[in-house]
Amino acid sequence: MENVDWAALPFNYHKTDYNVRISYKDGKWGEPELTQDEYISVHMSAPCLHYGVESFEGLKAFRGADGKVRLFRPDENGKRFAATARKLCMAELPVETFVEMCRMVVKANERFVPPYGTGATLYLRPLEIGMGAFLGVHPAKEFMVCVFVSPVGAYFKEGIKPIRVIVNPDYDRAAPRGTGDVKCGGNYAASLEAGEEANREGYANSMFVDAVHRKYIEECGAANFFGIKDNTYITPKSTSILPSITNKSLRQLAKDMGMKVEERPVAVDELSTFEECAACGTAAVISPIGYIYDKETGREWKFGDEPGKRCLEMYNKLQDIQYGRCDDPYGWTLVVE
Numbered sequence: 001m002e003n004v005d006w007a008a009l010p011f012n013y014h015k016t017d018y019n020v021r022i023s024y025k026d027g028k029w030g031e032p033e034l035t036q037d038e039y040i041s042v043h044m045s046a047p048c049l050h051y052g053v054e055s056f057e058g059l060k061a062f063r064g065a066d067g068k069v070r071l072f073r074p075d076e077n078g079k080r081f082a083a084t085a086r087k088l089c090m091a092e093l094p095v096e097t098f099v100e101m102c103r104m105v106v107k108a109n110e111r112f113v114p115p116y117g118t119g120a121t122l123y124l125r126p127l128e129i130g131m132g133a134f135l136g137v138h139p140a141k142e143f144m145v146c147v148f149v150s151p152v153g154a155y156f157k158e159g160i161k162p163i164r165v166i167v168n169p170d171y172d173r174a175a176p177r178g179t180g181d182v183k184c185g186g187n188y189a190a191s192l193e194a195g196e197e198a199n200r201e202g203y204a205n206s207m208f209v210d211a212v213h214r215k216y217i218e219e220c221g222a223a224n225f226f227g228i229k230d231n232t233y234i235t236p237k238s239t240s241i242l243p244s245i246t247n248k249s250l251r252q253l254a255k256d257m258g259m260k261v262e263e264r265p266v267a268v269d270e271l272s273t274f275e276e277c278a279a280c281g282t283a284a285v286i287s288p289i290g291y292i293y294d295k296e297t298g299r300e301w302k303f304g305d306e307p308g309k310r311c312l313e314m315y316n317k318l319q320d321i322q323y324g325r326c327d328d329p330y331g332w333t334l335v336v337e
Protein backbone atom coordinates (compact mmCIF):
# COMPACT_ATOMS: atom_id res chain seq x y z
CA MET A 1 0.00 0.00 0.00
CA GLU A 2 1.37 3.40 -0.91
CA ASN A 3 0.83 6.87 0.47
CA VAL A 4 -0.73 5.61 3.66
CA ASP A 5 -0.16 7.38 6.93
CA TRP A 6 -0.01 4.05 8.77
CA ALA A 7 0.37 5.51 12.24
CA ALA A 8 -2.74 7.66 11.78
CA LEU A 9 -5.01 4.78 10.73
CA PRO A 10 -8.02 4.51 13.04
CA PHE A 11 -9.26 1.23 14.52
CA ASN A 12 -11.69 0.68 11.71
CA TYR A 13 -12.46 -1.51 8.71
CA HIS A 14 -10.10 -0.85 5.84
CA LYS A 15 -10.64 -2.85 2.67
CA THR A 16 -7.90 -5.36 1.83
CA ASP A 17 -7.51 -7.90 -0.99
CA TYR A 18 -8.80 -11.14 0.52
CA ASN A 19 -10.64 -12.84 3.33
CA VAL A 20 -10.76 -16.57 3.98
CA ARG A 21 -13.86 -18.69 4.61
CA ILE A 22 -14.80 -22.22 5.50
CA SER A 23 -18.25 -23.79 5.73
CA TYR A 24 -19.66 -26.54 7.91
CA LYS A 25 -22.43 -28.64 6.39
CA ASP A 26 -23.71 -32.21 6.70
CA GLY A 27 -21.63 -32.70 9.83
CA LYS A 28 -18.27 -31.70 8.43
CA TRP A 29 -16.00 -28.80 7.58
CA GLY A 30 -15.09 -28.05 3.97
CA GLU A 31 -11.79 -26.51 2.92
CA PRO A 32 -10.71 -22.92 3.66
CA GLU A 33 -11.00 -20.71 0.59
CA LEU A 34 -9.75 -17.22 -0.13
CA THR A 35 -12.26 -14.79 -1.60
CA GLN A 36 -12.37 -11.14 -2.60
CA ASP A 37 -16.07 -10.88 -1.73
CA GLU A 38 -16.65 -8.54 1.23
CA TYR A 39 -20.24 -9.72 1.68
CA ILE A 40 -21.71 -12.88 3.16
CA SER A 41 -24.98 -14.18 1.80
CA VAL A 42 -27.13 -15.18 4.76
CA HIS A 43 -30.70 -16.45 4.72
CA MET A 44 -33.08 -14.06 6.50
CA SER A 45 -34.08 -16.94 8.76
CA ALA A 46 -30.53 -17.81 9.80
CA PRO A 47 -30.01 -18.16 13.58
CA CYS A 48 -27.05 -15.76 13.60
CA LEU A 49 -29.51 -12.99 12.77
CA HIS A 50 -32.17 -13.91 15.32
CA TYR A 51 -30.69 -15.77 18.23
CA GLY A 52 -27.16 -14.42 18.50
CA VAL A 53 -25.53 -17.63 17.25
CA GLU A 54 -22.28 -15.80 16.63
CA SER A 55 -18.75 -15.72 17.99
CA PHE A 56 -15.59 -13.85 17.14
CA GLU A 57 -11.91 -13.44 17.91
CA GLY A 58 -9.32 -10.68 17.61
CA LEU A 59 -5.59 -10.97 17.12
CA LYS A 60 -2.79 -9.11 15.40
CA ALA A 61 0.03 -9.65 12.90
CA PHE A 62 3.16 -7.57 13.53
CA ARG A 63 5.86 -6.57 11.05
CA GLY A 64 9.07 -7.15 12.97
CA ALA A 65 12.30 -5.23 13.12
CA ASP A 66 13.70 -8.03 10.89
CA GLY A 67 10.96 -7.52 8.29
CA LYS A 68 9.23 -10.82 9.16
CA VAL A 69 5.53 -10.95 9.94
CA ARG A 70 4.50 -12.59 13.21
CA LEU A 71 1.19 -13.69 14.64
CA PHE A 72 0.95 -13.65 18.43
CA ARG A 73 -0.32 -16.90 20.01
CA PRO A 74 -2.89 -17.71 17.29
CA ASP A 75 -3.30 -21.20 18.77
CA GLU A 76 -4.64 -19.62 21.96
CA ASN A 77 -7.22 -17.68 19.96
CA GLY A 78 -8.07 -20.93 18.16
CA LYS A 79 -8.67 -22.72 21.46
CA ARG A 80 -10.83 -19.90 22.75
CA PHE A 81 -12.76 -19.82 19.45
CA ALA A 82 -13.51 -23.53 19.92
CA ALA A 83 -14.52 -22.98 23.56
CA THR A 84 -16.96 -20.26 22.49
CA ALA A 85 -18.37 -22.56 19.81
CA ARG A 86 -18.97 -25.31 22.40
CA LYS A 87 -20.84 -22.94 24.68
CA LEU A 88 -23.06 -21.67 21.86
CA CYS A 89 -23.71 -25.16 20.43
CA MET A 90 -21.82 -24.30 17.27
CA ALA A 91 -19.48 -26.57 15.32
CA GLU A 92 -15.92 -26.39 16.68
CA LEU A 93 -13.32 -25.43 14.13
CA PRO A 94 -10.13 -27.47 14.71
CA VAL A 95 -7.38 -25.26 16.15
CA GLU A 96 -4.99 -26.21 13.32
CA THR A 97 -7.54 -25.07 10.73
CA PHE A 98 -8.03 -21.80 12.63
CA VAL A 99 -4.29 -21.12 12.67
CA GLU A 100 -3.96 -22.11 9.01
CA MET A 101 -6.74 -19.69 8.03
CA CYS A 102 -5.01 -16.89 9.98
CA ARG A 103 -1.76 -17.68 8.21
CA MET A 104 -3.46 -17.79 4.79
CA VAL A 105 -5.26 -14.48 5.19
CA VAL A 106 -2.14 -12.65 6.42
CA LYS A 107 -0.06 -14.07 3.59
CA ALA A 108 -2.66 -13.11 0.98
CA ASN A 109 -2.81 -9.55 2.36
CA GLU A 110 0.86 -9.11 3.10
CA ARG A 111 0.99 -5.71 1.40
CA PHE A 112 -1.38 -4.44 4.09
CA VAL A 113 0.85 -5.42 7.01
CA PRO A 114 2.07 -1.99 8.19
CA PRO A 115 5.82 -1.29 8.20
CA TYR A 116 7.86 -1.74 11.34
CA GLY A 117 8.20 1.34 13.49
CA THR A 118 4.82 2.88 12.72
CA GLY A 119 3.05 1.25 15.68
CA ALA A 120 0.42 0.09 13.20
CA THR A 121 -0.48 -3.61 12.85
CA LEU A 122 -2.69 -5.91 10.80
CA TYR A 123 -5.73 -6.81 12.89
CA LEU A 124 -7.36 -10.19 12.24
CA ARG A 125 -11.05 -10.70 12.90
CA PRO A 126 -12.19 -14.33 12.82
CA LEU A 127 -15.92 -14.91 13.22
CA GLU A 128 -18.32 -17.85 13.21
CA ILE A 129 -22.03 -17.62 12.45
CA GLY A 130 -24.95 -20.04 12.51
CA MET A 131 -26.32 -20.40 8.98
CA GLY A 132 -29.21 -22.24 7.38
CA ALA A 133 -32.90 -21.36 7.58
CA PHE A 134 -35.16 -22.22 10.50
CA LEU A 135 -37.28 -20.56 13.14
CA GLY A 136 -37.32 -22.78 16.24
CA VAL A 137 -34.89 -22.19 19.05
CA HIS A 138 -32.39 -24.99 18.68
CA PRO A 139 -28.74 -25.30 17.66
CA ALA A 140 -27.79 -24.59 14.05
CA LYS A 141 -26.53 -27.36 11.77
CA GLU A 142 -24.69 -25.18 9.30
CA PHE A 143 -21.96 -22.66 10.03
CA MET A 144 -19.51 -20.36 8.37
CA VAL A 145 -16.19 -19.18 9.70
CA CYS A 146 -14.66 -16.13 8.04
CA VAL A 147 -11.36 -14.44 8.85
CA PHE A 148 -10.83 -10.95 7.50
CA VAL A 149 -8.11 -8.42 8.22
CA SER A 150 -7.72 -4.69 8.48
CA PRO A 151 -4.62 -2.54 9.01
CA VAL A 152 -5.02 -0.49 12.18
CA GLY A 153 -2.94 2.36 13.57
CA ALA A 154 -1.15 2.48 16.90
CA TYR A 155 -3.63 2.33 19.79
CA PHE A 156 -1.89 5.12 21.66
CA LYS A 157 -1.09 7.71 19.02
CA GLU A 158 0.81 9.95 21.45
CA GLY A 159 2.44 7.39 23.72
CA ILE A 160 0.76 5.40 26.49
CA LYS A 161 -1.65 7.56 28.41
CA PRO A 162 -3.58 6.43 31.49
CA ILE A 163 -7.35 6.21 31.08
CA ARG A 164 -10.27 7.22 33.31
CA VAL A 165 -12.92 4.62 34.13
CA ILE A 166 -16.23 4.60 35.99
CA VAL A 167 -17.76 1.88 38.13
CA ASN A 168 -21.45 2.13 37.32
CA PRO A 169 -23.90 0.10 39.42
CA ASP A 170 -26.60 0.40 36.76
CA TYR A 171 -25.11 -2.20 34.43
CA ASP A 172 -23.98 -5.82 34.49
CA ARG A 173 -21.96 -7.28 31.65
CA ALA A 174 -22.45 -10.97 32.28
CA ALA A 175 -23.95 -13.44 34.75
CA PRO A 176 -21.88 -16.01 36.70
CA ARG A 177 -23.17 -18.98 34.72
CA GLY A 178 -23.86 -17.07 31.52
CA THR A 179 -21.65 -16.34 28.53
CA GLY A 180 -19.17 -13.87 30.07
CA ASP A 181 -16.29 -16.33 29.72
CA VAL A 182 -16.66 -16.73 25.96
CA LYS A 183 -16.24 -14.28 23.10
CA CYS A 184 -19.72 -13.88 21.66
CA GLY A 185 -21.28 -10.80 20.11
CA GLY A 186 -24.13 -10.85 22.62
CA ASN A 187 -21.80 -9.85 25.44
CA TYR A 188 -20.76 -6.83 23.45
CA ALA A 189 -24.32 -5.79 22.60
CA ALA A 190 -25.07 -6.05 26.32
CA SER A 191 -22.19 -3.74 27.23
CA LEU A 192 -22.75 -0.97 24.67
CA GLU A 193 -25.18 1.10 26.73
CA ALA A 194 -22.80 1.16 29.71
CA GLY A 195 -19.93 2.14 27.42
CA GLU A 196 -21.90 4.95 25.79
CA GLU A 197 -22.92 6.36 29.15
CA ALA A 198 -19.33 6.17 30.39
CA ASN A 199 -18.10 8.02 27.27
CA ARG A 200 -20.77 10.71 27.66
CA GLU A 201 -19.59 11.30 31.21
CA GLY A 202 -15.96 11.63 30.14
CA TYR A 203 -14.66 8.12 30.85
CA ALA A 204 -12.87 5.78 28.47
CA ASN A 205 -14.75 2.78 29.82
CA SER A 206 -17.12 1.31 32.31
CA MET A 207 -15.60 -1.01 34.90
CA PHE A 208 -17.92 -3.93 35.49
CA VAL A 209 -18.33 -5.52 38.90
CA ASP A 210 -19.70 -9.01 39.56
CA ALA A 211 -23.45 -9.34 39.04
CA VAL A 212 -24.13 -11.21 42.32
CA HIS A 213 -22.35 -9.29 45.08
CA ARG A 214 -21.72 -6.06 43.15
CA LYS A 215 -18.43 -6.05 44.95
CA TYR A 216 -15.70 -7.73 42.91
CA ILE A 217 -14.01 -6.30 39.84
CA GLU A 218 -14.75 -8.21 36.64
CA GLU A 219 -13.66 -6.42 33.48
CA CYS A 220 -12.75 -2.97 32.32
CA GLY A 221 -14.89 -2.39 29.23
CA ALA A 222 -13.91 -5.22 26.87
CA ALA A 223 -10.56 -5.76 28.55
CA ASN A 224 -9.29 -7.64 31.60
CA PHE A 225 -8.13 -5.84 34.73
CA PHE A 226 -4.99 -6.20 36.82
CA GLY A 227 -3.45 -4.35 39.75
CA ILE A 228 0.06 -4.34 41.14
CA LYS A 229 1.18 -4.06 44.75
CA ASP A 230 3.97 -5.50 46.92
CA ASN A 231 5.74 -6.93 43.89
CA THR A 232 2.58 -8.91 43.03
CA TYR A 233 0.51 -8.99 39.83
CA ILE A 234 -3.12 -9.44 40.87
CA THR A 235 -5.93 -10.17 38.43
CA PRO A 236 -9.59 -11.04 39.14
CA LYS A 237 -10.81 -14.61 38.90
CA SER A 238 -14.46 -15.25 38.10
CA THR A 239 -16.58 -17.48 35.87
CA SER A 240 -17.91 -14.45 34.00
CA ILE A 241 -14.59 -12.96 32.90
CA LEU A 242 -13.29 -13.58 29.38
CA PRO A 243 -9.90 -15.30 29.64
CA SER A 244 -7.65 -12.74 27.95
CA ILE A 245 -4.59 -14.04 26.14
CA THR A 246 -2.80 -10.76 26.85
CA ASN A 247 -3.49 -11.22 30.57
CA LYS A 248 -2.26 -14.83 30.42
CA SER A 249 0.94 -13.66 28.72
CA LEU A 250 1.45 -10.82 31.23
CA ARG A 251 1.10 -13.27 34.12
CA GLN A 252 4.00 -15.25 32.67
CA LEU A 253 6.10 -12.13 32.08
CA ALA A 254 5.37 -10.88 35.61
CA LYS A 255 6.72 -14.17 36.99
CA ASP A 256 9.77 -13.90 34.75
CA MET A 257 10.36 -10.40 36.14
CA GLY A 258 10.38 -11.79 39.66
CA MET A 259 6.86 -10.81 40.64
CA LYS A 260 4.31 -13.02 42.36
CA VAL A 261 1.07 -13.66 40.53
CA GLU A 262 -2.36 -13.98 42.09
CA GLU A 263 -5.63 -14.87 40.35
CA ARG A 264 -8.45 -14.37 42.83
CA PRO A 265 -11.51 -12.25 43.50
CA VAL A 266 -10.51 -8.58 43.72
CA ALA A 267 -12.91 -6.35 45.64
CA VAL A 268 -13.45 -2.76 44.53
CA ASP A 269 -12.39 -1.82 48.08
CA GLU A 270 -8.94 -3.18 47.36
CA LEU A 271 -8.31 -0.48 44.72
CA SER A 272 -6.94 1.86 47.39
CA THR A 273 -4.09 -0.57 48.04
CA PHE A 274 -2.79 -0.88 44.45
CA GLU A 275 0.35 0.92 43.34
CA GLU A 276 -0.62 0.59 39.66
CA CYS A 277 -3.60 -0.77 37.82
CA ALA A 278 -4.50 -1.28 34.20
CA ALA A 279 -6.75 -2.81 31.58
CA CYS A 280 -5.26 -5.34 29.17
CA GLY A 281 -6.18 -6.87 25.82
CA THR A 282 -4.99 -7.30 22.24
CA ALA A 283 -6.01 -3.80 21.11
CA ALA A 284 -3.83 -1.75 23.47
CA VAL A 285 -1.79 -4.50 25.21
CA ILE A 286 -1.89 -2.44 28.42
CA SER A 287 -3.95 0.67 29.16
CA PRO A 288 -2.82 2.01 32.51
CA ILE A 289 -5.70 3.33 34.56
CA GLY A 290 -5.13 6.81 35.96
CA TYR A 291 -8.45 7.47 37.65
CA ILE A 292 -11.44 5.41 38.81
CA TYR A 293 -14.76 6.82 39.98
CA ASP A 294 -17.37 4.75 41.80
CA LYS A 295 -20.71 6.24 40.85
CA GLU A 296 -22.64 4.52 43.62
CA THR A 297 -20.52 5.58 46.58
CA GLY A 298 -18.80 8.64 45.14
CA ARG A 299 -15.39 7.19 46.02
CA GLU A 300 -12.48 7.91 43.70
CA TRP A 301 -9.00 6.47 43.24
CA LYS A 302 -6.12 8.31 41.58
CA PHE A 303 -3.10 6.60 40.08
CA GLY A 304 -1.59 9.56 38.25
CA ASP A 305 -1.25 10.86 34.70
CA GLU A 306 1.82 8.82 33.85
CA PRO A 307 1.94 5.06 33.29
CA GLY A 308 3.41 3.11 36.21
CA LYS A 309 6.87 1.59 36.08
CA ARG A 310 5.75 -2.06 36.12
CA CYS A 311 3.07 -1.47 33.49
CA LEU A 312 5.66 0.09 31.21
CA GLU A 313 8.16 -2.70 31.77
CA MET A 314 5.61 -5.38 30.96
CA TYR A 315 4.28 -3.44 27.99
CA ASN A 316 7.76 -3.08 26.50
CA LYS A 317 8.64 -6.72 27.11
CA LEU A 318 5.49 -8.03 25.45
CA GLN A 319 5.96 -5.70 22.47
CA ASP A 320 9.60 -6.80 22.16
CA ILE A 321 8.39 -10.39 21.73
CA GLN A 322 5.60 -9.41 19.34
CA TYR A 323 7.98 -7.43 17.12
CA GLY A 324 10.75 -10.04 17.26
CA ARG A 325 13.15 -7.70 19.07
CA CYS A 326 14.08 -10.31 21.67
CA ASP A 327 14.02 -14.05 22.24
CA ASP A 328 10.66 -15.76 22.26
CA PRO A 329 11.32 -18.32 25.02
CA TYR A 330 7.78 -19.72 25.03
CA GLY A 331 7.29 -19.93 21.27
CA TRP A 332 4.43 -17.43 21.38
CA THR A 333 4.96 -16.04 17.90
CA LEU A 334 4.30 -17.71 14.58
CA VAL A 335 6.28 -16.32 11.65
CA VAL A 336 4.08 -16.13 8.53
CA GLU A 337 6.15 -17.32 5.58
Ligand SMILES: *Cc1c(COP(=O)(O)O)cnc(C)c1O
Pocket residue numbers: 058183219221222223224242243244245246247280281282283
Ligand atom coordinates in the same frame (compact mmCIF):
# COMPACT_ATOMS: atom_id res chain seq x y z
C1 LIG B 1 -11.35 -10.06 23.78
C2 LIG B 1 -11.63 -9.65 25.17
C3 LIG B 1 -10.60 -9.39 26.10
C4 LIG B 1 -9.14 -9.38 25.73
O1 LIG B 1 -8.66 -10.64 25.36
P1 LIG B 1 -7.27 -10.72 24.59
O2 LIG B 1 -7.17 -12.17 24.24
O3 LIG B 1 -6.21 -10.30 25.52
O4 LIG B 1 -7.36 -9.84 23.40
C5 LIG B 1 -10.96 -9.08 27.40
N1 LIG B 1 -12.25 -8.99 27.78
C6 LIG B 1 -13.26 -9.22 26.91
C7 LIG B 1 -14.65 -9.10 27.39
C8 LIG B 1 -12.98 -9.55 25.59
O5 LIG B 1 -13.99 -9.77 24.74
